[in-house]
Amino acid sequence: MIVRQLDRENCLNIVAKNRLGRLACVSAGLPYIVPIHYARSEDHLYAFSMPGRKIEAMRADAGVAILVEEIETPQHWRTVMVRGRFEELPDRIGFKRLRDQAWQLLSRHAAWWEPGAYKPVAPALAFKSDQVFFRISIDEISGRESIDDD
Secondary structure (H helix, E strand, C coil): EEEEEEEEHHHHHHHHHHCEEEEEEECEEEEEEEEEEEEECCCCCCCEECCCHHHHHHHHEEEEEEEEEEEECEEEEEEEEEEEEEEEECCCCCCHHHHHHHHHHHHCCCCCCCCCCCCCCCCCHHCCCCCCCEECCEEEEEEEEEEEEC
């Protein structure tokens, strides 16, 4: 097996064709990682969540990372790391265009609202909270892949 770096174009293509990533942020001074569904447009990843720990963490410290993986076998895989900044898209004047864009991009895919809509509480309570749309800037991107060395 050989491991090699991916160029920016290949990294962006991998991020664009996938929908599930692992969001890393800092919560109460400790690493916090959760799965998110996202959609890419230009140099941003758009996502949705209900209020909770990850939203509170990103509001406190906007620096985040997202890991996207494609694993075929333990010897054949691709990973891409995006580093960027959280930007909330609130439901108020000045953000309507960006919020509508997030909704439009995300809703092109089945179950786009999962896992962001689920919380470990009774469903009747979970959906009383405000929806949070946000985007992550793609400030840095890097990736690696493994290939057979035959």
